[in-house]
Amino acid sequence: MREDPEGALDPVDVLLAARLAELRGERGWSLEELARRSGVSRSTLSRAERGEISPTASLLGRLCAEYGRTMSQLLSEVEAEPAQLVRADAQTVWKDTASGFVRRSVSPPQPGLRAEVVEGTLRAGADVSYERPPVPGMEQHIWVLEGSVEFTVGREQHTLYAGDCLRMRLWGPTRFRCPGPEPVRYAVVVVQS
Structure with missing residues (x-):
């Protein structure tokens, strides 16, 4: 997870980690099932959902494909209502x-x-x-x-x-x-x- 120079966690990454875990839970998928579907290792998925790593664009692209969302849609779900x-x-x-x-x-x-x-x-x-x-x-x-x-x-x-x-x-x-x-x-x- 990215930190700013003062050591604070990036708020978008914190919310994104929680949303990724929610999406998997909404489908009733285990980490193993999502790993099988996406081709991403179980450990990487787990670390991303716990906010231990910042997901790469490639990782988010794979997950968005599994969840049927564009990256913008996923990121908008962790932001306030757009004006x-x-x-x-x-x-x-x-x-x-x-x-x-x-x-x-x-x-x-x-x-x-x-x-x-x-x-x-x-x-x-x-x-x-x-x-x-x-x-x-x-x-x-x-x-x-x-x-x-x-x-x-x-x-x-x-x-x-x-x-x-x-x-x-x-x-x-x-x-x-x-x-x-x-x-x-x-x-x-x-x-x-």
Whole structure:
């Protein structure tokens, strides 16, 4: 679990750990069952649910796929009810220090609305992969704001530069890689069916 310089635990990680345990409990799954379904070890799942580790983007991606949620939906479940206006300083930022991925929930999911906007930043050399989308057929638009990113969907790789936008429906594995030398900053618009 991440701590700030004064030693306090990251409040989002604390709430996220509790929510992950709740989701498994709601389905009546044991840790062994979730491990079998997700391909994540029982010990890693247990440590994530107890808040002993901060889950990586890849781990959250696997769990979201099992629970039928986007990462934004999962993170919104540990936040207060979203407002119509989301000021920059109030947007939830989640960091995966292991992979170099920073995720800002610019426009979080809200009941009755079908789209959400996420800003992603990857440091040079960072590489984040997802085995499958949380919701098969989910529509995404990736718009590069600064830098470049190699985005692989299935077996097809696209190199996107500042201003480029790639739109697709996701059915299989995806991968974001920042070739550098500069970091990449991009927006992802997720549209639920």
